[in-house]
Amino acid sequence: MNRLKSVVLGVLACGVMASIHAEESGQAVVARIGAGWMAHMVCSGVFVSGRSVESVMSAEFGAGADPALRALAPEVDKGRKRVTVALPEAIGGVATAVYRKGLGCTIAHGAGSAEALQAVSTRPLKGAARAKRPWPMGMAVSRDVEGLDYAALDAVLEEALQHGADAHGLGTRAVAVVHKGWLVAERYAEGFDASMPVYSASMSKTVTAMLIGTLVREGKLDMARTGLRPEWRDDSRRGISFDHLMRMVSGLEFLEQYAAASHVNIMLMNEPDMAGYAASHRSIVRPGVRWSYSSGTTNIIMALARETFEDDRSWYNFPRVALFEPLGLRHSVFETDEAGTFVGSSFIWSTAQDYARLAQLLLQDGVWEGERLLPEGWVAYMSSPHDGTDGGHYGAQTWLRNSAMPGEASNLIAMSGYGGQSVIVLREEDTAIVRFGWDFGLDESFDERKFVADVRTALRPSAD
Structure with missing residues (x-):
């Protein structure tokens, strides 16, 4: 992307x-x-x-x-x-x-x-006892979904897997496609498999938004709330709302770029309390006026979520109990900083199948096996832009457009992670496309636009 x-x-x-x-x-x-x-x-x-x-x-x-x-x-x-x-x-x-x-x-x-x-x-996720059952309750690929050109789909995934195939773990590591509620295809590079969690980077932000949704459903969080942190209540930061943080329009100064000593790198590698570090930055513009991508705001969000729990034990179990186990995630780990706050911006290790389950929850508007995990309207909230300050590219901790599908924001929810991780959720097509990779040091970048287009063609061959 x-x-x-x-x-x-x-x-x-x-x-x-x-x-x-x-x-x-x-x-x-x-x-x-x-x-x-x-x-x-x-x-x-x-x-x-x-x-x-x-x-x-x-x-x-x-x-x-x-x-x-x-x-x-x-x-x-x-x-x-x-x-x-x-x-x-x-x-x-x-x-x-x-x-x-x-x-x-x-x-x-x-x-x-x-x-x-x-x-x-804390207790890890339950193992894959039902591995032979069809995904999502198990791990098996469904090869009998009516109307699919499996040969064409397999060829697309094999081509994607060739990106960096001879580069010792670089390039594509995993690809998976979900269509109409079924896992219809997946492929893994040598040394990687369906049970191996890998780095998902900033795709963690969308998972954070989903976890926040579970707390909103329980009435524990209010998106309109302001005066969020004690150090903000006597200055211009007191007007920052939870919604401003979710949409990355807080107005807080936060340098997120490739400069080695940027705020994001200092936060992730040098700070024991990442949310505290991000929250300490000054306000440089009125909340709601300017969109600015910031991993710092995501970690502030997680620290605020932590305040709703009575004890650390409940907090450490939160992702597993609220979202991961209800969806049947089997091989995902959410890491914390030294202060004990989940690093919502960056540090989930997971698999293509588990991220496909998360995508499927979005496709089902937050309902899983008849139970509403996300509040009604939450997926719409996540997938609606703030007010155009970001060019319509961003919702609530979630991308709405990307280079793979320019101009199709109404159909698209996208997760994206540094290095080559992506989940493309196509709501109108009841489809999710997952790709994990590590694209540094390769002569050619992965052609995500072609990959997504080829998958879509294989899923609807009669349209061409």
Whole structure:
């Protein structure tokens, strides 16, 4: 999604250390960002995805990464489930990420924080006991949906899988297509499969919006509420509403771009309390006036959601109880920051099948097996633009247009994640198209427009 990449949909990979040779005053900050990124990605890649250290390093930190980043080396302690990365000698120190059951990996900041983090865990999702049943209740692909040209559809997915196929984990990793409530096709690159959760980056934002919807349905959150944080109540930020945050029109200053020491990278890699860091930024324009893509606002949203829970145990179980298990998600992990707040902007690890289930809930207007999980009108809220300040491209934590389908906002809900993750939800066609990838270091970008067009053609061959 070229349109989306222009605003940066997650933390950096190839660019996170692009300025590691920056001015002396910022060198330590940039180095900590790079080391933290490596520690976190290796930790999650090994302990959440189940990949080898060599697989993660050759792909995520191979040819597409900056040479300064490739010069770093992770130390993986499989016994204690920790990953440490030593910073350059001139700076000193290490970045450490720790794994916790049910909560994935988190960067530990400061003495004793690794031990404190690993004292907390939660129950993982239930296993795939019904794997042979048809999706969505199981994991089996349905090959008998009437009217589909399966040969054509299979050919499209095979072509998508060839993108980066000889590049050691780069390019397309997983593709899946859901049509009329059935999983009709899926393909996985070598080393990846239907049960392996991978990094979904900013697709997490749309999942956050869905989780917020469950709290709205329970009457715990009000989109019109203002005065959201104590530090905002005596200045211009007091007028920021929950709706402003959901639509990214809060007016808060937040730099989300490829500069290595940008706000988004400092937040994700260097800050133990990501929401607190984002909320500390000043207001630079009146709320509701200007759209500005911001991972910071998503994490503020999650911190506000956390306030509705009486205890941490209930909070840590929230995604699983409210959404993941009701939908039958089997292999998804939502990670937190050190403060314990789910990183709604960026850190869900999941599978193509699980994201397809989330997309199916959107196609069904928030109803699953006869039970309304999202309040009536919530999907319409998520998929309606604010007031044109974003050019009609964005709803509530959700994209409405992208380069794959320009000009078709009325039909489209899109999730997009940095590096090549996307879910295209075509409401009028009762279809969802999922693609996971890692596209850095490749000579050619993935042609998502062609991929989506070819899938649509295969699903309705009689129209051509």
